[in-house]
Amino acid sequence: MRIAFLLALLAGGVYYTYVAFIDLNFLTRTGRLGPGFFPRSVGVMIVLLTIWALVDALKEGREAATNAGLWRDVAMLMVLAIIYAVALRVFGGFVATVLYLAVTLSVLNRGRPLQNALLSILVPVAVYLLFDRVLNASMPPGLIDILPI
Amino acid sequence: MDIFGDLVMGLSIAITPINLLYLLIGAIVGMVVGVIPGFGPSAGLAILLPVTFGMDPTGAIMMLAAIYYGAMYGGTITSILLNTPGESATVASTFDGYPLAKKGRAGPALVMQAVASFVGGTVGVILITILAPMFSQVSRSFGPPEYFLLAMMGMLTLIVMIGNHWKLGLISALIGFALGTVGVDLETGQGRYTFGSAELIGGIYFIPIAIGLFGLGELFYAFFVGMHKSGSGGIVQYDKEAAFWPSAEDWLSTRMTMVRGSILGFVVGVIPGAGATIASLMAYSTERSMSKHPERFGTGEMAGLVAPETANNAASSGAMIPLLTLGIPGSASTAVLLAAFMLWGLRPGPLFMEQNPELAWGLIASMYLGNMILLAISVFAIPLFVQIIKVPYRLLAPIIVVICTLGTFSVHASFIETYLMFAAGIVGFFMRLYGFSPAALVLALVLGPLAEEALRQTLTISRGSAMIFLERPASLWIIGVTIVLVVVLPFMSRHGKSAGNAEKSGT
Numbered sequence: 001m002r003i004a005f006l007l008a009l010l011a012g013g014v015y016y017t018y019v020a021f022i023d024l025n026f027l028t029r030t031g032r033l034g035p036g037f038f039p040r041s042v043g044v045m046i047v048l049l050t051i052w053a054l055v056d057a058l059k060e061g062r063e064a065a066t067n068a069g070l071w072r073d074v075a076m077l078m079v080l081a082i083i084y085a086v087a088l089r090v091f092g093g094f095v096a097t098v099l100y101l102a103v104t105l106s107v108l109n110r111g112r113p114l115q116n117a118l119l120s121i122l123v124p125v126a127v128y129l130l131f132d133r134v135l136n137a138s139m140p141p142g143l144i145d146i147l148p149i
Numbered sequence: 150m151d152i153f154g155d156l157v158m159g160l161s162i163a164i165t166p167i168n169l170l171y172l173l174i175g176a177i178v179g180m181v182v183g184v185i186p187g188f189g190p191s192a193g194l195a196i197l198l199p200v201t202f203g204m205d206p207t208g209a210i211m212m213l214a215a216i217y218y219g220a221m222y223g224g225t226i227t228s229i230l231l232n233t234p235g236e237s238a239t240v241a242s243t244f245d246g247y248p249l250a251k252k253g254r255a256g257p258a259l260v261m262q263a264v265a266s267f268v269g270g271t272v273g274v275i276l277i278t279i280l281a282p283m284f285s286q287v288s289r290s291f292g293p294p295e296y297f298l299l300a301m302m303g304m305l306t307l308i309v310m311i312g313n314h315w316k317l318g319l320i321s322a323l324i325g326f327a328l329g330t331v332g333v334d335l336e337t338g339q340g341r342y343t344f345g346s347a348e349l350i351g352g353i354y355f356i357p358i359a360i361g362l363f364g365l366g367e368l369f370y371a372f373f374v375g376m377h378k379s380g381s382g383g384i385v386q387y388d389k390e391a392a393f394w395p396s397a398e399d400w401l402s403t404r405m406t407m408v409r410g411s412i413l414g415f416v417v418g419v420i421p422g423a424g425a426t427i428a429s430l431m432a433y434s435t436e437r438s439m440s441k442h443p444e445r446f447g448t449g450e451m452a453g454l455v456a457p458e459t460a461n462n463a464a465s466s467g468a469m470i471p472l473l474t475l476g477i478p479g480s481a482s483t484a485v486l487l488a489a490f491m492l493w494g495l496r497p498g499p500l501f502m503e504q505n506p507e508l509a510w511g512l513i514a515s516m517y518l519g520n521m522i523l524l525a526i527s528v529f530a531i532p533l534f535v536q537i538i539k540v541p542y543r544l545l546a547p548i549i550v551v552i553c554t555l556g557t558f559s560v561h562a563s564f565i566e567t568y569l570m571f572a573a574g575i576v577g578f579f580m581r582l583y584g585f586s587p588a589a590l591v592l593a594l595v596l597g598p599l600a601e602e603a604l605r606q607t608l609t610i611s612r613g614s615a616m617i618f619l620e621r622p623a624s625l626w627i628i629g630v631t632i633v634l635v636v637v638l639p640f641m642s643r644h645g646k647s648a649g650n651a652e653k654s655g656t
Contacts, residue, residue, distance in 0.1 A: 002583045009320070016327055019342060028337055032609050035334035035341055038601040042330065046323045053316050074373045078575055081365065081550055085571050088554065089564055097551050104550075108377065108543040123548055127555055135203040137559035140567070 003057050010050045017043030080104050092142025097124040156278060159510025163518055168208050172515055175212035176522045179219020184227055184534050185545065187371040189236030190220035190465070191588065192363035194485040196549070198356060198492075199556040206493040207508050211515040213489050215523075217482055218270055218465045218516065221425065222523045225262045225458060226534050229255060230385045238425035238461040241433040245446060245453030250385040252449045256393035261451055262458045263527030264395075265407055269459030270520040272411035273418070273466020277473075278513055281502060284474035288499040291475075293606035294617050298627040299421070299477045300600035306422030306634050307480075307589050310642055314584040321586040325593025328353045329601070336605060348565045355488045355594055357557050357570035362587040363481070364553040365570065366577020368546055373582065377542040384538060387531070395451075403455040406436055414460030418467025420634060421479030425464040427642050432460030466516065473497050473509060477596070481588035484595040 020043045024036030080103065087096035098120055105116035131137045162168065182193030193216050201209035224235030229246035242262065249258040291299075304322050311318035331342040332352030343349040371377070387393075410432040417428035436456035437446045446453045471477045476498035478484040490497050495505060502509040557570040577587050611617035618624045 005579050005583055009324075013327075016342070024339070024341060031613075032336075033605045033613075035337050035339045037605070038597075039327070039330045039341065042323050042326045046320060046327060049316055049320050049323065053320060056316070070373050070375055073377070074369050074578065077369060077372050077546065077550075078578075080547075081554075081571055081574070084550065084554065085568055088558070088567065093555055093558070097555070101547055101551065104547040105544070108546065109541075119544065119548075123551060127551060130200070131555055131559055135200060135559070137199065137202060138562050139555065140558050140562075140564065 003054065006050060006054045006057055010047065010054060013043060013046035013050050017047055076107065077104075080107070088140045088142070090143050092144075093139030094124055094128055095142065096140070097127065152278060152282060155282075155506060155510045156514055158506065159512070159514030160517075162207060162507055162511035163211065163515035167205075168211055168511070168515065169518070171204065171208040171212040172215050172519050173522055175215025176219045176519055176526060178212075179216040180223030180226075180523070180526060180534060181537055182216060183220035183223025183225075183235045183239075184537050186227060186233050186235055186376060186542075187367050189224070189238070189363075189482070190217045191359070191481040191485055191591070192367055193217075193220055194482055194489070195356065195359035196364045196553055196556055198360075198485065198489055199559045201489070202492075202559065206495065207511050209493070210486075210489060210508065210512055211519075213486060214469075214512055214516060215519045217486060218462065218519065219523055221270075221462045221465055222263065222266045222527050223534065225266070226259065226527075226531065227538055229258045229262065229454070230387065230535065231538060238429055238464075239457070240426065241429040241457035241461075242454055244433060244457075245448075245450050247385075248447065248449035249451065249454060250387065253391070254449065255385045255387035257395040257399055258451070258454055259387065259531055260393070260528055261395050261399055261403065261455055263524055265403070265410070265455040265458035266462045266527065267520050267524040268407045269411045269414055269462030270466060270523070271517065272408075272459075273415050273463040274513065274516040274520065276415050276463075277466055277469055277516070281470055281474055281509075281513070284470055285499050285502050288475050290623055291499065292621075293603040293610065294621055294624045295627055296475075296477075297600055297603035297607055298618065298624055298631070299471075299475055300596040300603065302627060302631040302634070303421035303471075303477055303479050303596060304589070304593060305631060306420060306638055307586075307592060308422075309635050309639050310422055310424075310427060311586055311589070312639065312642070314586070317584045318586040318589050321580060321589040322593040325590040325595075326597040326600075328358065328590075329594050329597030335602070348563065352598075353569070353594070354561070354566055355484075355591075356560055357566040358573045358594060359481075359485055359488070359591050360553050360557050361570040361573025362577035362580070362591060364549065365574025366581055366587060368549055369574065369578035370581045371542065372546065373578070377546060384535070387535075399451045403452050406452045406455045407459045409435065409439075410456045410459030411463040414463030415467040417460070418464030419470050419479075420638070421471055421477060422634075423464075423638060424468065424480045425461040427638075428464035428467075429457035429461040431641055432456040462520075469516075473501060473512075474499060476501070476599075478592060481591045484592050487595055 020036050020039035024039055025034040026036045028034045084096060084100040087099055101120040101123055105119055109116055128139060132139050178197060182188050194213055197216060201212060221238060224239035225242045227233045227235045228239045228242040229250050232243050232247040234240045234243055246258055308315055308318040308322060331349055333340050333350055413432050414428040417423045417431060433456050436452050437443045468479050468483050471479050472483045472487060476496060478487045554567060558567045580587050607617060
């Protein structure tokens with residue numbers, strides 16, 4: 001997994017550097033440092049250092065096995081967070097938050113339906129009052145307006 | 150106007166009822182953030198920054214600063230009662246804090262940590278009051294070459310302090326620099342990495358990245374290490390102890406420890422990149438080596454708790470000096486504070502205190518009051534924070550996700566920024582897992598555009614010659630100090646860490 005992460009970084013670094021060399025000039029027409037100077041220097045260093053780190057990682061060999069259960073928990077939390085991000089766009093801030101909390105708490109905090117239900121309602125209400133009413137900051141609007149808030 | 154007059158003026162601003170209320174909220178929130186394991190001041194500041202948008206800038210900055218230094222107070226409560234530091238700067242407080250609690254002295258330990266934090270924080274603010282105007286005077290002679298070198302100094306010291314993973318730290322910083330280049334190039338007007346997107350013309354906004362890396366990233370990591378499965382079952386029941394207040398011996402034996410810890414912590418805090426964690430470890434190790442009974446350290450010695458506590462609070466004050474007088478943040482938390490200043494169109498630097506005396510002195514004066522409020526809260530509201538420690542992580546986690554998400558959206562009402570925050574959260578988790586440094590990334594994201602602009606201006610002034618860095622006395626001084634720090638800091642850090650490791654292994 002570490003090597004995959006480093007490879008992803010390397011790919012990003014190579015693409016960043018490629019754009020810096022293709023699209024951005026090193027010097028301006030007047031001979032001053034251009035918009036490409038910094039990105040090119042940074043990009044080249046990212047690529048070289050990531051290759052170095054990758055070689056180190058390959059030399060070190062396989063990483064110690066970690067508890068699969070913990071990976072599962074993190075992956076689940078990430079997936080739920082991503083679904084929440086999508087739901088925000090579709091249902092808007094309030095409804096998406098109620099749904100997200102209801103689902104996530106029912107998974108993480110099993111066997112306490114009343115506590116989960118209360119939190120799923122009270123937290124979004126508190127956050128709505130804080131952001132929308134007290135701070136005058138908008139909650140995400142949804143494509144489907146279930147509630148008029 | 151003299152310093153005293155400025156301070157009185159600042160106090161008159163800080164002491165208004167609304168600002169006192171903001172200060173109180175900031176202090177409580179800071180302590181709560183400190184109490185939650187895995188969340189430090191950077192996460193707390195990043196997550197709560199959007200909440201301050203509707204507020205007046207002075208009150209908002211005071212509140213954010215209180216969150217920043219308040220986290221140092223809160224972090225120790227879990228160190229003492231649960232042997233779990235609330236954040237990295239309070240790791241050293243577990244060495245003697247938890248043994249004290251196990252010996253039935255949790256009450257005195259909690260009170261002494263509050264007093265030590267207060268002394269460290271207050272000495273830190275006194276030193277800010279005296280030194281900040283002097284630093285401002287000196288830094289007025291600085292031009293683009295010096296600013297570029299200072300930005301590099303901050304990055305280099307942070308990276309050398311990372312230690313064995315310096316390569317990954319450097320990659321993290323370079324990613325931050327790379328993200329900082331996105332947007333329109335201010336000198337030529339050419340778009341860089343915008344790919345035709347209107348959202349990217351203004352660049353990658355700092356707040357979603359900071360909230361993602363420090364908020365969500367830390368949360369995912371906390372899940373990975375199983376924090377949601379370990380409860381607060383091992384918490385020491387301090388309320389059943391015979392004596393809650395410290396003894397005369399506790400006060401007398403640690404009075405010089407507080408002085409040493411405060412000064413050492415402040416000096417380390419001023420150095421960009423070093424920070425409160427290193428300060429607390431160094432103070433612990435120094436105290437142990439100066440003690441007549443070094444063998445007692447690690448077994449519940451009050452000086453072993455007081456030293457890191459004074460140092461980490463003094464260090465967080467010290468870190469305000471480069472921020473206020475140079476506009477150069479030395480840590481991830483001060484980088485978030487800088488972002489807060491910028492949100493209100495304020496640009497800390499040499500002229501900041503002169504041009505914004507009300508805000509600058511109001512902030513400094515508020516830090517005196519904030520430390521007093523935190524002392525009172527730390528002593529008298531311990532049961533409240535014990536209740537917070539008992540809230541299971543599995544309940545806190547989804548609520549933190551909600552606050553991070555809606556907080557990010559509220560900044561610019563942008564879905565793109567919200568998605569960016571989620572992406573930063575996932576990347577932040579992997580960075581944390583594989584030894585990269587999210588703090589270096591965030592610091593570089595803030596410092597990158599400053600450094601690039603300063604470098605380009607410098608080379609324009611010098612017509613492309615890098616010799617300008619060696620021709621200006623101020624630049625030479627900064628280069629000299631950077632070299633000394635890069636050589637000396639890793640030794641000091643290793644010394645502090647080895648003392649910590651010795652305690653952990655019981656030697």
